[in-house]
Amino acid sequence: MNAVLVYFVRDMRRWIRGRFNVWSALIMPAAWLVFVGLALPTKFTDHYLDFIAPGILVLTMLSAGMQGGSSLIFDKILGFLNKFLALPSPREAILFGKILFITVRGLLQASVIMVLAVLLGATIFTPAMIAFAYGVLFIFGVLLSAFSTAIALYVEDHDGYAAINALLSMPLFFTSSALMPYSVMPPWLRTIAQYNPVSFAIDLIRSFAAPPVLWASLVGLVAVALLMVALSSFLFRRVTV
Amino acid sequence: MAAIETAGLTRRFGELVAVDALDLAIDREVFGILGPNGSGKTTTVLMLTTLLRPTAGSARIAGHDVVREAARVRERISYVPQDMAVDIKLTGRENVSFYAALYGVAGHDRVDEVLGIMDLADRADDLAGTYSGGMRRRLELAQALVHEPGVLFLDEPTIGLDVAGRRAIWTHIAELRERGMTVFVTTHYMDEADQACDRVGVIAKGQLVAVDAPSALRHRLGGERISLQTDRLAPPVAVEGARLVRREPDRLVYHADDAADAVPALLAGLASAGVRVSGLEVAAPTLDDVFLALAGRQDEGGAFDYRQFRNMIRRR
Incomplete structure (x- = not known):
C-alpha cells in the first residue's frame, strides 16, 4: 500500500476511535447554523440560512484545517515522528498523509454540517451543488492543512500551536464574507474581506448557487493550495534532514 | 565490513561539540553506549539512524553512508527511541501491521511471527492502551523487527520498566543477537549493560573514553x-x-x-x-565504578544552558 495511505489510515483509525473528538469539533459550526443562521434578523436576504450555509461549511473546514497541525505536533512530541523518519518509505509521505487526513476529516465534518443545514431548511444543496462544494472544500482543506502542518513543524509545543491557531482562525472567519454580503459591509471590512482567502472559498460555493460561477477564483484557489503544499514540503524537508 | 562503522564522526551545535571524532566498528554483537546525560549518546544514535547530519566525519551502516545513502541505511535499520511511542488506540496487531506496510513487508505471516517472538500473540487484538509498559516496549520491538533489520538501535530500552519487564527486554535482545543481528543500545543502567552487552563504549563530553567488554573494563580498573x-x-x-x-x-x-x-x-x-x-x-569493582572513573561526574559543570539545549532539541 502507498505510504501516504498507510499514514492516512493510521490517523483516521486513531481519530474515529477517539469518539469524543469526532463529535466535539462539530458543536461550533452547528451552533452557528442554528443560533445565527436561523435566528439572525437580516434585511439583505429573506433566506439567511441559504446565505450563511456556505460560510459555515467553510468555517468547519477552516477550524478542522487550522486545528490539524496539532496532530503533527503530537507525533513530534511523543516520538512518533522520529520513528517514522527512520523508516525507508519516502519522508514526504508523512506530511502528505497528514494533509490528506486533516482534509478528509474536515470533509466528513462538513458533511454532517451539510446534512444539518438541509434538515434546518437550506434549499441550495442540489446534487451538483454538493459535488461542487466538496471540490472547493477539498482544495481549501489541502491549502489549510498544508499551512497548519508547516506551522506545526516550527512550533515546539501544543500551547504555542493553540495560541497561533486562535490568533488566526477567528479573525480569518470574521473578516470573510461568511456572515454578510460585501454590499452591506462597512468599507474597511469590505477591503479586508475581498482579499481574505476564506472569502474566496465561500464566494466560490455561493457563486455556484447563484451563477455566474467564479472559475477564476477556483483556479486561484488551486494555485495557492499547490503553492502551500510545495512550501510545506520544502520546510518539512529542511527541518527533518 | 562491519555493521556499524564510524570514522571521525562529529556533531557540533554551535559552540558545543556534542559528539567529538567518534571511531567505532561494531558487528554482530550487543554494543552498549554508556555516558552521563548530555554526553552525546542520543546525538550519536540520531546520526547513525540518518535523523541528524554529522558536522564532520562519516558513518556507514552495512557499508552504506548515512548521508549519501540514507534511504539504503533506513532499509537496513530499525530505531526505537526512548519515548515509548505506540498508538494506544490501535491494537497490537494494527500497530505492527502499520510498520509492516511502511516497510513494504507483505502478508500477515510476518506480523504474526514478530508478535509471537515478542510474546504478544495472545494480546495481539487488544488495544495497545491496555498494555503494560513492558508490553508496549515489546510491541515497539515487534514493530522494529518486522522487516528483519540487520542493525537495531535502542535508546534506553528499559527505562521506566519494572524488574520483570527489564529482564524480558534484555532476554529478547540477547535472542536477536543470536540471530545475527547487531544491536546498538544506549543505557543508564550499568548493571544491565554489564550483563547484557558484549562490549560497551563509555562516552564523556562527546568523546569515546573506553571501548571493551564489561568484564575487561572492570578488570582494567583493577x-x-x-x-x-x-x-x-x-x-x-x-x-x-x-x-x-x-x-x-x-x-x-x-x-x-x-x-x-x-x-x-x-x-x-x-x-x-x-x-x-x-x-x-x-x-571487585562494578561497571558503575568504571564508569565514574572514566566519565567522571559531568553534571557539575557550568549552569544548565537553556538556549543551547533548545537548539539541540530543535535540530533533532
Whole structure:
C-alpha cells in the first residue's frame, strides 16, 4: 500500500476511535447554523440560512484545517515522528498523509454540517451543488492543512500551536464574507474581506448557487493550495534532514 | 565490513561539540553506549539512524553512508527511541501491521511471527492502551523487527520498566543477537549493560573514553571496591592507597589497590571524625565504578544552558 495511505489510515483509525473528538469539533459550526443562521434578523436576504450555509461549511473546514497541525505536533512530541523518519518509505509521505487526513476529516465534518443545514431548511444543496462544494472544500482543506502542518513543524509545543491557531482562525472567519454580503459591509471590512482567502472559498460555493460561477477564483484557489503544499514540503524537508 | 562503522564522526551545535571524532566498528554483537546525560549518546544514535547530519566525519551502516545513502541505511535499520511511542488506540496487531506496510513487508505471516517472538500473540487484538509498559516496549520491538533489520538501535530500552519487564527486554535482545543481528543500545543502567552487552563504549563530553567488554573494563580498573555504611554524611576521609569514588548521605565508596591496607586506615580515619560505621563491604569493582572513573561526574559543570539545549532539541 502507498505510504501516504498507510499514514492516512493510521490517523483516521486513531481519530474515529477517539469518539469524543469526532463529535466535539462539530458543536461550533452547528451552533452557528442554528443560533445565527436561523435566528439572525437580516434585511439583505429573506433566506439567511441559504446565505450563511456556505460560510459555515467553510468555517468547519477552516477550524478542522487550522486545528490539524496539532496532530503533527503530537507525533513530534511523543516520538512518533522520529520513528517514522527512520523508516525507508519516502519522508514526504508523512506530511502528505497528514494533509490528506486533516482534509478528509474536515470533509466528513462538513458533511454532517451539510446534512444539518438541509434538515434546518437550506434549499441550495442540489446534487451538483454538493459535488461542487466538496471540490472547493477539498482544495481549501489541502491549502489549510498544508499551512497548519508547516506551522506545526516550527512550533515546539501544543500551547504555542493553540495560541497561533486562535490568533488566526477567528479573525480569518470574521473578516470573510461568511456572515454578510460585501454590499452591506462597512468599507474597511469590505477591503479586508475581498482579499481574505476564506472569502474566496465561500464566494466560490455561493457563486455556484447563484451563477455566474467564479472559475477564476477556483483556479486561484488551486494555485495557492499547490503553492502551500510545495512550501510545506520544502520546510518539512529542511527541518527533518 | 562491519555493521556499524564510524570514522571521525562529529556533531557540533554551535559552540558545543556534542559528539567529538567518534571511531567505532561494531558487528554482530550487543554494543552498549554508556555516558552521563548530555554526553552525546542520543546525538550519536540520531546520526547513525540518518535523523541528524554529522558536522564532520562519516558513518556507514552495512557499508552504506548515512548521508549519501540514507534511504539504503533506513532499509537496513530499525530505531526505537526512548519515548515509548505506540498508538494506544490501535491494537497490537494494527500497530505492527502499520510498520509492516511502511516497510513494504507483505502478508500477515510476518506480523504474526514478530508478535509471537515478542510474546504478544495472545494480546495481539487488544488495544495497545491496555498494555503494560513492558508490553508496549515489546510491541515497539515487534514493530522494529518486522522487516528483519540487520542493525537495531535502542535508546534506553528499559527505562521506566519494572524488574520483570527489564529482564524480558534484555532476554529478547540477547535472542536477536543470536540471530545475527547487531544491536546498538544506549543505557543508564550499568548493571544491565554489564550483563547484557558484549562490549560497551563509555562516552564523556562527546568523546569515546573506553571501548571493551564489561568484564575487561572492570578488570582494567583493577583493585577492590570498599563500601562503608555510615550513620550520616561522612567527611571525605583521605587515606593513602584508596581513592574516594562516591560519597552519599549514608555511604562512602572507595577504590583501593589493596583493601587489607586501606580498610583499617579508613575505619580509623572515620572513627576519629566521629562517624560510626555500621557496615563494610569489599568487592571487585562494578561497571558503575568504571564508569565514574572514566566519565567522571559531568553534571557539575557550568549552569544548565537553556538556549543551547533548545537548539539541540530543535535540530533533532
